[in-house]
Structures are given as structure tokens and as C-alpha cells.
Amino acid sequence: MADRESFADIILPVPLKQDFTYRIPAYLVNDISPGKRVVVQFGVRKLITGIVREVHNRKPDRAEIRDIISILDETPVLTPKQINFWDWMADYYMCSTGEVLKSALPAGLKLESESYIIADNAFNLEDIGDKRLKALFSNILRNPGISVKEFLKIRENQNLLGSLRQLIDMGAIRLEEVLRERARIKRVLFVRLKKTQLTAKERDKILIDLSKAPKQSEAMQEIFRLSEIQEGVITRKEIPFTALTRKYGNTTVNSLINKNLIDRISREDLTYNYLTKELALPEKLSQLQQEVLDLINEKFVRKDVVLLHGVTSSGKTEIYIHLIKEVIERGQQVLYLLPEIALTVQIIKRLKRIFGDSTGIYHSRFSDPERIGIYKQTAGKDGKLLKVILGARSAIFLPFRNLGLVIIDEEHETSYKQFDPAPRYNARDAAIKLAMIHGAKVLLGTATPSIESYSNWLSGKYDKVELNERFGQIMLPEILVSDLREARKKRTMISVFSPLLITEIKNALNRGKQVILFQNRRGFSSFVECDECGWIPRCRTCDVSLTYHKYNNSLVCHYCGFSRVIPAACDNCGSKSVVTRGFGTELIEEEISLIFPGVRVSRLDMDTSRQKGSQERIIEDFANQKIDVLVGTQMISKGLDFDDVSVVGIINADQMINYPDFRAYERSFQLMEQVSGRAGRKDIRGKVIIQTSDPGNPLIQHVRNYDYKSMFAEQIRERKLFMYPPFVRMIKISLRHKDISKLEGFSNILKENLKAVFGKRVYGPQAPIVGKISNYHIKDIILKIEKKASFERARKLLREILSETVIKGGFQTGKITIDVDPF
């Protein structure tokens, strides 16, 4: 080995921009390579895992360089393409590579040490003079091998760190860093024939030998049956151990093992990856679908990104399936992204039925071992290479070996954007970058394109294919508008329902059809108010009114979690008439069962689907006609196909349209069109009833006419006028401080410094809608950078100004977050 010292630049999971250079001890030099995980000491004692970026001989110019403690991987967990992708993400979304690491790796691959208290048994308790320390030490002796965290917990988090320090100084105890145990991977047992292949002759001999043990012979025949038989030759296959023991008993199977006929092996439990034994062929495409598929392939020759604009229920998924098939037949991998809420059992089953075990599912509801399994198999480890990955936004971080196609379904969905913590990335945009790194193609699918993607087509950056017919010529539902103002004036409202909606619900139920009611707000009501003086209970530490939750009769702050029981009387005037205002899904559900007694009504929102499997259960019950009316938030708008829904009611369209955000208009259109798409199937034309106080609103007309183009034209005019995307790129800088005057002072200094460079591109500082959260006051500054200007340069300048201003402006106690392309 070379006599020069070796070093490695390590990416550590901390929000610091640089890598950290450690020395590679001689005994590790041959094993280390970029992309592997290593254990290093960081700070005073903490041990953490980092990722090797580069191995080199350049000795850093600093006094202390620590050694790498150990290498965790035999083969890299990270490909060079991933490191490239991480760097891009950190740069574009203005965070550290370490923060990307935190989001990107499944939890089980990120180890952190914990401190354990080790008592010196030789130490004499009586040597401690201080009574308190003595008590503490004897407490430690009673809890051998306890972690500091645990110990603090049993001592009810009293601040004992100082006292522990004293005990360490006198030599009574010491702390030991222990890496948290790796995520335990479940293993399952299999048996298989001892020999790889058996001829018919060998098989018969075995059975003759076993003739005196009928039970064993029977089991052996079963094993033959479950193996692969071709022209009399038996090729061994792995057969679940428990399946055999259950049938033939433990001793029988063990005897076969002892007779050296079969082997028992243990494998990682990959049950989540097996499913269908029999694979189905993709459905035959309609002529129109086939034309669209051909067109997409044609467009891919010239453009890397194609937008598939297809109305709801036009059979986009089937087109995806055919496209996926083509790509994997070329030996490449496919990433199929869906918003979390659309990743339902329905779509998973559909894909697994076609692509079987080569399909991997990756999203937050899966356990850590499962995710690690998918992670490894995306790279082709564990003896298996996944071809199709169906996943939510974090699936973009998987170690693809040879990505050929990325499908981003429901590309307009806002949930592709990660809000907190950093990196605040948009998985749609990041996936396009990922595809570029791999030289892969991208298909964006949606019934209601985002304004950004549609204008990217107009500008020639993307290409576009349209699909304007629903599959099987089902008609788009008829959309009716119900004027709430008029109904209120005439006093014909029944609770929150207009007479038109009530009539349509009644008709549908009488015909044995189902109803979906959409309200994009969960809970019972949004807040309570004193009818006498107008007093509204608010959160003490956040600048919001408290939300009423009926099930536990409490008022809750949705920002910090503070809750109190609902007051019997007004805090302000003492009046007993404290009433609820606004409403959510919970109230609608209750009203329906009051107005239509005996009707089976259920609710699908975050509150009812928090438990694992409950979402699936509700959807299944509705699909199986066990529910008549389903009330839901936007969760019901995605990827669900029901055959017997004839009426969809949008309870309050104004709430969406008037939301103070520049995307509210676009978003309302998308939501209403998507929800409408749930109505009408085989035989009947569905009906959608939109309740609004503003029936003349052009947006309502566009929704009615399924007129995307007019909506787009109108919206793009406004975006241009008021300088919003896609004409500019925005960066939101959020400043938070407990001291409002410090916050105001600093935000003004920052604004001035930014203006000196960015001029009129700086907007704010302005308090957001919720101006205070958990006692932290908030101010936002927005930068709007024109499309034609260099965004890279803008980010660089911003970084410089920020670090300079923070140091000079005394804002070290404040918090700053940066959100690029915010929502």
C-alpha cells in the first residue's frame, strides 16, 4: 500500500453545508469506497453514520482529523448517480446534502449512537460525600446498563446531566456510546431439495427408500409437486417450511432434513414482495388508447418529457401498464410515482397482477425492514432486481440501476411537494431531474394539468398527448350549480344542503345508487364563537382560532397541538350561547344520518384513516355497496373507481376558491374536476352538484363545461399580471423569532440587503396568515426571479446575503427556513 495517508470526505446527516474529512486507518484502506456507509465520531462523543463521497490523499489543513471507526457496507448503498442527484437537490432547494441524506435513506440505514451509563462496580458508594449524588449513584447501580435517555425518563427528566458529569469526574461511572441495533429484518424458513436437480430415477429411489415411513413419503411427494418438473426432471424450488410442518408435522420434515434429502434455509422475509402466483396479461387497449400509446412513444423520440392530458376514467393507467411493459422488456427500470393518497390497494393489486414479484412498492406506510428490502432490490441486491417501483414521493431516492422511464401520475398534485423538514423538494420536478441523470423519459399524467406543466408544453419544453374520451364511451357527468345565496334567502336550505342537492341525493338513494359528498375540511366545525359578543377562543401560543373536535368535545390548535375543553360559557362576556361556526366532514356525516335515517353513511378523511388498513376498509365497503353515502375530503378524489356512484355533491366551492393563495383558482378547478370524475359509470350519466354563493364565477363555468383551456387562459393572464409562476420562480424566506421586535428589525435589514442586489424582486417582509406558531413570530420575504434570469446565480447571491446578514444582524437566536418553489 502507498505510504501516503488516505482521507475520505464524508456526507453527514447534519444541516451543515460542507462534507467532513476523516482519516482512513490503514486497516480500512482496502475496503473503503464512495457510496459506502461509515461510522464516525462527530462532536464530543456521538457516533453517527455518514456516506463516503470521495477517497483521496489530500491532507486537510486543520489540526484535528479523526479516524473512521468502521465501514458498514460490503457494497455501496449509494450510486454515483444518487450522489449527483443529492448534490443537485441540495443546491436547488438550498439545503445541505446532509439534510437530503436524512430524507433519502430509509431509517434503518441511518444509525446513531446512544449513550449508556456504565457504573464502576469497584467504586465505593460511601466515598461519595454529597447525599444527592450518592442517591443517584445507588439508583444507577439498581439499573445496570441503562441508557442516558432511559435514565432521564425514569427520573422524570430532571436535569441530571450536570450530576452525571460529576459522577463521571469522580470515576463512579462512565458513558459508553452504542450504535443502535440495525433494523431487525424478519427471516422466514424454507426447505428445498438437497440436489439442484433430480432425475425421475433418483426420485423413485427416494420414494422406495421412504416406503417404510408413509408420512415422510407423503411429505416428500408434496415437495416434488411444489418443485419444478420438466420432462421428468425435478428442479428444486424453495418451499415455505411452516407450510410443510403444518401439514405433515415437525418431526416428519426434520427427518427428511436429517436424511439429507432436503435442506432448510432461512431467507429475509419478503412476503410483501410475493403476491400473485399467476400473472395476468395487460388488458387489450382500445383503438384510441393504442393510438395514444403510439403517439407517446413517437413524441419520446424528440422530447424527454411528455404530458398526457386525459380526462378522468379515460384509462390512463392501462396505457401506463403497456408502456411499463415495453420499457422493462428493454431491460430497464420504471419508476411510477403517485401522490400518497392515491397509492391504494386497487392500484397496487393491478400492477402486481401484471408484473408480479418484479414490482416494488415504496411508501410511508411500509415498515422499515420492508423499505430496506425494496431499497436493496432496486439496486439489484439480495439476488433480485426490481423492475417496476410504485411509490410516493420519497421513491425518487431509490438506487435505480438502469432507469428508463418515470411516470408521474396526477402530476398536478400539491402533495408531491415536501413542506417540512428540508429538503423542501417537489417530487415531480426532482423526478424529472432524476430522469435526466439517467437519460430516462418522463410521462406526466393528469386530467387537469398544473399551470406550470401546461405552459411548459406551450413553450415547447415538453410535448403533449391528449385523451379526450372516457374509456368505454362513458359520458362525463352533468354538472349542476346550486345557488346557496338564493337558497338561504328563500330559507330553503336544509342544514348545509341546498334543496337541489337534497333532491338528487334522495333520487339516487331511491334507485339504489351511491352518493359522494365532498368537503375539503375535516373535523366537525372550524371554530366556536360567542353569539353575544363575537368572542372566538384562540390559541395562546399561535395566532389562530382553535378548531372544534366533536368526538372528544375539545378545542384544538392545529399548529402546536394545544387543546382545551370547550367552554360552557364565553370567556369574555359569560354568555352561555357559544356556538359552532363553519363545518367539516364530521358535521356533514352527522347531518346526513339525521336527514336520511337508516342510510348507511361513512367518512373518509385523515381522521378516519389514520389507523393502518382503515382507509382500505372504508373504500372496500363503499365499493361493495355496504355504504350508501361517503363523505370525504380530497382523499376521495384520487385513484378510486366506483361503479355505482350517480351523484357527487361539492358542499362548499367558495371555501376553496377564496383561499388566499395564488394557486387556489387552479387548485379548485383540479379538485372539482377530479371529484366530478368519480360520478357515473357503466349505464348512467352521473350528476355533480356544486354548491356556491357565487354561481357567476367564471371558474364555476369552466368546471361545468370541462373547459380546461379557458381556465388556463384566464389564470395565465393573472399570473402574468401579478408576477407569479410560471413567469417567475419564487423563493420564500421564512424568519422566526420569539422576540417580535428582533424579528421585525432583522427582517427589515434583510429586506434592505436583498433589495440592494435584487431590487424590486423582493416582496415583504410580511406576516403569513398564521403569524405566530408556538410563541415564534413569523415574517416571510419572497423573492421573485424572472424566468429568463439565471436562477442559479440568484440562489448563490441569496446564500451570500443571508449568511452575511445573519452574522451582522444578530439573528443567531432566530430561525430561517428557505423554500424554493413554495406552495
Place this chain on the structure above:
DNA sequence: AGCACGCCGACT
């Protein structure tokens, strides 16, 4: 982000 250190006010 954690974590340790060090400086000040509130209690036994």
C-alpha cells in the same frame, strides 16, 4: 440540528 459550555436569575 444536537450538544456542551457559560452566564445570570430563582430557590433550598
Place this chain on the structure above:
DNA sequence: GTCGGCGTGCTC
């Protein structure tokens, strides 16, 4: 006197 709150600085 000491506890513990929080501001400050550092991490190869």
C-alpha cells in the same frame, strides 16, 4: 450557595 433557563459557538 446551587439549579436550571437560555444564549453562543462548534462539529472533520
